Amino acid sequence: VQVRIATWQEAAHAIATMQVRGAPLIGAVAAYGVALAATADPADAAIQSATQHLCATRPTAVNLQWAVARVLAVIQPLSSEQRAAAAWSEARRIVAEDVAATRAIGEHGLATLRADRGPQAPLRILTHCNAGRLATCGVGTALAPVYAAQRAGQPVHVWVSETRPRNQGLLTCWELADAGVDHTLIADNAPGLLLMRHRVDAVIVGADRIAANGDTANKIGTYLKALAARAHGVPFFVAAPLSTIDFNCPAGAQIPIEERERSEFGATTDFVESVANPAFDVTPAHLITGIISERGVLAPTQIEAWRS
């Protein structure tokens, strides 16, 4: 479905209700939200109100605050007349940079997978949630190396976990089918068996926030896959642009975890007395083989090198 967003309130609504999701795409929509706000009313008070509202839509993905802060930093020194144009320009720059970053993540990720497996070997990738074209402005984060493999003519197959309760795995199936990439949908319960049976060469997921120590918040269920990958000696990669790294957050325990509504489980659970619906979990750095960014691939303990 295509939705036209014409006000900052609509941008906030799109983020809060997950009309858009995926950390990089949330950031881009929030940046455009600030531009829409600056167009509607460039006064300091109006912009402050809009940006506070935008930043409060979802707590976990740091790209949201990052993008809003970046546009704000550009426009705050300017006069009212100059702000709207500058905000649009900065939002477009954020989008262009994300497009380039996702492409670079694809190339770095593919190079790393090939270093392990060679340029001809079929790659059997397990992913979680959707970290592809529908989650970024470009070719995705976790799926970028998959698309890079496809472009390079390397056989690739993707195990797609359903990602309850919101079923974002269906988005991944949809976009992989659209791109002609071989894939199989599985229940979120299945990765342990697949890894035990040696049917996965690498796990690649996106991220909503990476702490300075490499601990990574991503869609709930990511941590279970990291544990299973480690148990079977399969590499586990996090793919994300630098905008997802929160160097101000020392460790995963400090990342706020969003609790979402029980209605996401669907009407068939309405008779259930109590539901808990945390949207993210934290994978400790020691379970992460490497973090793939537009700058390359580093062990999670070494990402400090990307701070500057």
Place this chain on the structure above:
Amino acid sequence: VQVRIATWQEAAHAIATMQVRGAPLIGAVAAYGVALAATADPADAAIQSATQHLCATRPTAVNLQWAVARVLAVIQPLSSEQRAAAAWSEARRIVAEDVAATRAIGEHGLATLRADRGPQAPLRILTHCNAGRLATCGVGTALAPVYAAQRAGQPVHVWVSETRPRNQGLLTCWELADAGVDHTLIADNAPGLLLMRHRVDAVIVGADRIAANGDTANKIGTYLKALAARAHGVPFFVAAPLSTIDFNCPAGAQIPIEERERSEFGATTDFVESVANPAFDVTPAHLITGIISERGVLAPTQIEAWRS
């Protein structure tokens, strides 16, 4: 829904289509299926055909073959006229034994939990799938210690994982609500976070087949919970009657894993090109703190002691 089963074919249909499920209950229904077959036609050929059909309905739960073999062993030496009555009698005995076994599992399980936590401490149990009253002839396997705690006045709360793709977690919510036991539904993705946040005191699951070395096949997703429990030092128990132990199966790798239909994922996934739907996984013995049977609680490597 209550379904009346009046022929062995209807018993086989009920098992194959999961009108009944849960290893002990499958065994009981299969035993009654043999009794229905012996009533319809007590000739060797007819009984052989019926039992082969019954045993082929589902491959993983060993209670099915166990119950059929047990009734067969009773009736095969008998004359045609004696077979039906003897089969009904043996099927009823299997049910009565299962009722007693589940009650004993509850007492042994509660004693073990109390040894860790004391008789007053609130127990926060994580379970998977449904291994309660709707899965056995009695009070359940994994849920039996929960009901025992409730009877003993010990505060108990159950985290119930949804158990995709068939959502048997909803059966667990239904029966816990019916019994007045406090519980919360979660996505199958959530246990890692809950364990990391110290919100689970013990994991208890049922079993479909326990190999002689203690490796345990249970509903797909069980293995991920065992890995997460181990990562956080939380005990992981398998609760099952002796009829679930397959001493002829040396290790988990020899347990057949049923692959079920993609339609279990629901119509919203009809556009997806390929679906894999393994119904069970295998939890290695080294991740299992103890196996709770009607005979007591043993480390998985010691269950040989229960062979006689």
